[in-house]
Amino acid sequence: MIVNMLAGATDEQINHIVERIKECGFQAHLIRGEERTVIGVVGNSNQRRSELEALSSAPGVEEIVKISHPFKLAARSVRPEGTIIELGKGVAIGGNDVVVAAGPCAVESAAQISDIAARVAEAGAKLLRGGAFKPRSSPYSFQGLGEEGLKLMRQAADKNGLLVVSEVMDPSQVTLMVPYVDVLQVGARNMQNYHLLRALGEIKKPVLLKRGMSATIEELLLSAEYIMSGGNYNIILCERGIRTFETYLRNTLDIAAIPVIKSLSHLPMFADPSHGTGRRDKVAPMARAAVAAGADGLIIEVHSDPERALSDGVQSLYPDQFALLMKEIRAIAPAVGRRIA
Amino acid sequence: MIVNMLAGATDEQINHIVERIKECGFQAHLIRGEERTVIGVVGNSNQRRSELEALSSAPGVEEIVKISHPFKLAARSVRPEGTIIELGKGVAIGGNDVVVAAGPCAVESAAQISDIAARVAEAGAKLLRGGAFKPRSSPYSFQGLGEEGLKLMRQAADKNGLLVVSEVMDPSQVTLMVPYVDVLQVGARNMQNYHLLRALGEIKKPVLLKRGMSATIEELLLSAEYIMSGGNYNIILCERGIRTFETYLRNTLDIAAIPVIKSLSHLPMFADPSHGTGRRDKVAPMARAAVAAGADGLIIEVHSDPERALSDGVQSLYPDQFALLMKEIRAIAPAVGRRIA
Amino acid sequence: MIVNMLAGATDEQINHIVERIKECGFQAHLIRGEERTVIGVVGNSNQRRSELEALSSAPGVEEIVKISHPFKLAARSVRPEGTIIELGKGVAIGGNDVVVAAGPCAVESAAQISDIAARVAEAGAKLLRGGAFKPRSSPYSFQGLGEEGLKLMRQAADKNGLLVVSEVMDPSQVTLMVPYVDVLQVGARNMQNYHLLRALGEIKKPVLLKRGMSATIEELLLSAEYIMSGGNYNIILCERGIRTFETYLRNTLDIAAIPVIKSLSHLPMFADPSHGTGRRDKVAPMARAAVAAGADGLIIEVHSDPERALSDGVQSLYPDQFALLMKEIRAIAPAVGRRIA
Amino acid sequence: MIVNMLAGATDEQINHIVERIKECGFQAHLIRGEERTVIGVVGNSNQRRSELEALSSAPGVEEIVKISHPFKLAARSVRPEGTIIELGKGVAIGGNDVVVAAGPCAVESAAQISDIAARVAEAGAKLLRGGAFKPRSSPYSFQGLGEEGLKLMRQAADKNGLLVVSEVMDPSQVTLMVPYVDVLQVGARNMQNYHLLRALGEIKKPVLLKRGMSATIEELLLSAEYIMSGGNYNIILCERGIRTFETYLRNTLDIAAIPVIKSLSHLPMFADPSHGTGRRDKVAPMARAAVAAGADGLIIEVHSDPERALSDGVQSLYPDQFALLMKEIRAIAPAVGRRIA
Numbered sequence A, B, C, D: 001m002i003v004n005m006l007a008g009a010t011d012e013q014i015n016h017i018v019e020r021i022k023e024c025g026f027q028a029h030l031i032r033g034e035e036r037t038v039i040g041v042v043g044n045s046n047q048r049r050s051e052l053e054a055l056s057s058a059p060g061v062e063e064i065v066k067i068s069h070p071f072k073l074a075a076r077s078v079r080p081e082g083t084i085i086e087l088g089k090g091v092a093i094g095g096n097d098v099v100v101a102a103g104p105c106a107v108e109s110a111a112q113i114s115d116i117a118a119r120v121a122e123a124g125a126k127l128l129r130g131g132a133f134k135p136r137s138s139p140y141s142f143q144g145l146g147e148e149g150l151k152l153m154r155q156a157a158d159k160n161g162l163l164v165v166s167e168v169m170d171p172s173q174v175t176l177m178v179p180y181v182d183v184l185q186v187g188a189r190n191m192q193n194y195h196l197l198r199a200l201g202e203i204k205k206p207v208l209l210k211r212g213m214s215a216t217i218e219e220l221l222l223s224a225e226y227i228m229s230g231g232n233y234n235i236i237l238c239e240r241g242i243r244t245f246e247t248y249l250r251n252t253l254d255i256a257a258i259p260v261i262k263s264l265s266h267l268p269m270f271a272d273p274s275h276g277t278g279r280r281d282k283v284a285p286m287a288r289a290a291v292a293a294g295a296d297g298l299i300i301e302v303h304s305d306p307e308r309a310l311s312d313g314v315q316s317l318y319p320d321q322f323a324l325l326m327k328e329i330r331a332i333a334p335a336v337g338r339r340i341a
Helices: A011-023 A046-057 A110-123 A147-159 A171-177 A194-201 A217-228 A257-264 A273-277 A280-292 A319-336 B011-023 B046-057 B110-123 B147-159 B171-177 B194-201 B217-228 B257-264 B273-277 B280-292 B319-336 C011-023 C046-057 C110-123 C147-159 C171-177 C194-201 C217-228 C257-264 C273-277 C280-292 C319-336 D011-023 D046-057 D110-123 D147-159 D171-177 D194-201 D217-229 D257-264 D273-277 D280-292 D319-336
Strands: A002-005 A027-032 A037-042 A061-065 A085-088 A091-093 A099-103 A127-129 A163-167 A183-186 A207-210 A235-239 A269-271 A297-301 B002-005 B027-032 B037-042 B061-065 B085-088 B091-093 B099-103 B127-129 B163-167 B183-186 B207-210 B235-239 B269-271 B297-301 C002-005 C027-032 C037-042 C061-065 C085-088 C091-093 C099-103 C127-129 C163-167 C183-186 C207-210 C235-239 C269-271 C297-301 D002-005 D027-032 D037-042 D061-065 D085-088 D091-093 D099-103 D127-129 D163-167 D183-186 D207-210 D235-239 D269-271 D297-301
Touching: A002 A011, A011 A027, A011 A037, A011 A046, A027 C027, A027 C037, A037 C027, A037 C037, A046 A061, A091 A099, A099 A110, A099 A319, A110 A127, A110 A147, A110 A319, A127 A147, A127 A297, A147 A163, A147 A171, A171 A194, A183 A194, A194 A217, A207 A217, A217 A235, A217 A257, A235 A257, A257 A269, A257 D280, A269 A280, A273 A280, A273 A297, A280 A297, A280 A319, A280 D257, A280 D280, A280 D319, A297 A319, A319 D280, A319 D319, B002 B011, B011 B027, B011 B037, B011 B046, B027 D027, B027 D037, B037 D027, B037 D037, B046 B061, B091 B099, B099 B110, B099 B319, B110 B127, B110 B147, B110 B319, B127 B147, B127 B297, B147 B163, B147 B171, B171 B194, B183 B194, B194 B217, B207 B217, B217 B235, B217 B257, B235 B257, B257 B269, B257 C280, B269 B280, B273 B280, B273 B297, B280 B297, B280 B319, B280 C257, B280 C280, B280 C319, B297 B319, B319 C280, B319 C319, C002 C011, C011 C027, C011 C037, C011 C046, C046 C061, C091 C099, C099 C110, C099 C319, C110 C127, C110 C147, C110 C319, C127 C147, C127 C297, C147 C163, C147 C171, C171 C194, C183 C194, C194 C217, C207 C217, C217 C235, C217 C257, C235 C257, C257 C269, C269 C280, C273 C280, C273 C297, C280 C297, C280 C319, C297 C319, D002 D011, D011 D027, D011 D037, D011 D046, D046 D061, D091 D099, D099 D110, D099 D319, D110 D127, D110 D147, D110 D319, D127 D147, D127 D297, D147 D163, D147 D171, D171 D194, D183 D194, D194 D217, D207 D217, D217 D235, D217 D257, D235 D257, D257 D269, D269 D280, D273 D280, D273 D297, D280 D297, D280 D319, D297 D319
Parallel strands: A099 A127, A099 A297, A127 A163, A163 A183, A183 A207, A207 A235, A235 A269, A269 A297, B099 B127, B099 B297, B127 B163, B163 B183, B183 B207, B207 B235, B235 B269, B269 B297, C099 C127, C099 C297, C127 C163, C163 C183, C183 C207, C207 C235, C235 C269, C269 C297, D099 D127, D099 D297, D127 D163, D163 D183, D183 D207, D207 D235, D235 D269, D269 D297
Antiparallel strands: A002 A037, A002 A061, A027 A037, A085 A091, B002 B037, B002 B061, B027 B037, B085 B091, C002 C037, C002 C061, C027 C037, C085 C091, D002 D037, D002 D061, D027 D037, D085 D091
């Protein structure tokens, strides 16, 4: 932490800051420049760090600059070789293989999920995605089939050699979902639902944690840290588009977040080009871009009849389009030293 | 809803859209321009509206433009005269009075909360704010005193003739909190926590709903709609800063959201200049701006010893600064036809 | 400047940075923390500063944090009492008076500008605004009357005791415009047109410099610095709305930029609630908010027949609305220790 | 254009809008829904379109929705097969080949530019980039070598079989630059400098037009339209990063803009991963992503001694890194049906 004093700060103001730094259990290093004084803070006392931060409004202080990242367990330095998460059935996330999850936005019926599961498995997906509990911004939209949806998805996945990933929305759903799914997904709107994050820290089931629409990269890693600090280290991060002034597409898929997070953290990193674009015809180019930028996997919406889908039909690929996309990314993966099994 | 066809859309493509509109129970009105065809959709069938939306990726379609707002109960037209929420002790939100809530970010001790309560009451605050459960982006920060904090806050408020507003973070806390507080606050990070919103729809206690950091005005109103659709109409909205590229302050307080929401909705609208700026010396100017723009109330952080506050000290006013601010806004309120009691 | 080394940086990497700092003519101060090393850079050698910045991608470096502001002449410390710009006819910007400029977006005809000038002068405006050269995002829109427009505006202003402010778009227009106007306005799209800024540095005529739609506060001050470094210190800054994800209004008027800039710089600060909102019915609340937040003046679009205006009719006030707004802000100004003459 | 009336709009208000639409030379089509009335506007009268837009603040109007794009000449429908720009020396932009421009941010000396030109040519670049006139946000930074820089760049390019692209900042530089360069670049800050755009419309030299930091995709196409409406159709567009709340990297490279613009327009589309990231180690992943998403070319900063570069050293690749990147994108191009010669 660096305290940057104002150009005209008085000695009294500087001394007050130095004293407060010591009171909080840290050491203070003064650097007196020609124009202003800067105070380096050294030490490691998490509990009183927030008191130090309050000094940024103290008289004579211009700003406080944080130097170390607030996440520790998620930092790349903890596991420089990177985390590989074994999901079973020979599927590992974060290793050499780029892994693809595909399926409908929401499970709608046995026929629907079973048909789609067969098609995506054939094209090379390793996980079946599908929502049983749906977070909908309108209270008047379809809210999902609940446990029945989970059952249907598990059956469809098992029949086709797939694993299951599905969204958990509330701590109360965790116990119910664990037997049905292989990966619990946390949606963008829940990235900072700390009760949910804590509940997921107490289990061992892998978690796919999506970046919030306006979350910084650091905040995403801090949410991962919440889960990890509870004891669950099996976290897969996922870029799914951020909110910017550009509104031609639903979101701006921040492809650069992939290499940035791969540098900052040892956790595997997915991309979701379906929510990241919100338009069917833009999913494939962005999926290719994500693989080229180093993503460890993709999560993609596929529906056999998108025009009649109960949600997100607008961004769901037809099964044939998905198969074509798999072919394209199979050709791209080797260029970045990866493969799609 | 308007379907905007591409300039070169074929008759077959146009006919397909018209048929799908009818299948979903709506009527289609064609407007053929010189350059392109536009299809107006008329009708009212909420359930199949999402199927219509899926048409925006259909061949020949450029985009679908939504015409009506997705919120109904929150719309100004439902109650053109505006909602007034009576909190008791003669305090009403949304009427002629601009109402101020003030207090520390977090309840820390009996002495702390009781001292601050006395000071803010004396200056003219009507509600005591303070967190017992704290949503902290780091798992290593102070997480609040829990029920003990609520008790201390209730006592301090009662002794000083104040009402209590405090943040609820999870459906499981609702029952616990109701006896202690007069208003339940939903924080920015929980604005789209639908389980929490639904739980709040089932009680009658007024709710102060804060806008998410990247939530549009429409999404904020849709979250209010979630609560209202459960039967609780006592919603106070609150602007608390959005996330933009400008990072000199912690957030960009969207003052314009105040008059915009007052036009779109009948619900009262607060502003939170403390979180909206994140710096003590910017709280007063933004509080004044909010009142000048028509806010129904303010929620402001005040602490007797901000440098030693366990959270948000950087943006907390000293009690004297708060008293001065109350004087300033007392002078501004009449210019917009309001008063501060 | 602070060089923040990675947690695992080697001694060799640290030494390399220290040597480069010295080579560039600065001193290096090492602070070795428990987790990482931080290097403070002290000295004042503008020319080689960019070489230092290039070190932020050097091996072992996490980031470089700039401590001092890149603007010097515009900094508050240069003139702590604030700059007052005397425009003549008893009008001073940056003093006790809040000064209002008003008029149409574009000068359209003698009758139009003369009618509007009379109305805004009567209501209390001190400057007449109006465009003779129009920056239009479409090549197919009305581009302005040119010099003829300037003449008409000058006549209308003189007849009503007003000063004139009008936009300059290119260095080639400066000489032409100077005789007709009292303040040259630089539009948001030209805030970083360095050729134009340099041309304005060579004259003495006051400049109203608008913040670019995506310019940070620091960049606005740096553009002012461009003009000032040429010798023209008569700069009035102006907040006119930034671009954010919120699109209900055309822009997000960053009211907080007003108190922030008043702290950072000695230059006067205006607000433009017309472009900042893009909707007639939101101009008045935001104008009031700007005055309450401490603005030194306002620039507002007024048109006698907005529905037939050749540009920006949607955000122009009717003269009666403008007169009412003047009354409101006359009541607010004293609450912040100002007045409207 | 669609006029969306408020739910409670009166017949009088609706009639007023209909009459104004007719007065402006358009036809009005009423669609009366259960909740509100919508008016479709049909016709083609560019000059009075701005009058129609002013109706969006008229009584009873909720909003006006624009249906057709404001750009015409740049629209994909004008040339569905796409534009191919022949630059000479067998280099064509927009065809099957992905074309790479590379070189230093600024030309610094004969030795520097000649060394870099040899290295990038060897690795497969077709154009040499380099600035002779530099737009610098600080007046105290290096401003470029001017015409001398252009001469040095031309010599270095000719010796290595390269073409030249360099930035033009002001209309006054166009005539000077044309003999030295093959492509004139318009920087992000000048994307809406209409005087410059108009000057470029009057020549035939190809223009590389960079997207402004906060420009929408539509605004970028409208700036291209400005140049094209003057008669110069040889426009190459370029995504170079937009400004968002995410500040870990200097900008957010909007990769999705590539496929979006390829759908909306027939113009070729480049990406600039150097400015788009601002960090050397993120340039390669984003360059790969751009090619995978369908970019027609890349423009990349390369410097033999980035730590001593006079500008942008932080984001310049070493020549060896550039050669490796060329190898990677050579492997990716075929996956999207392209090649790198």
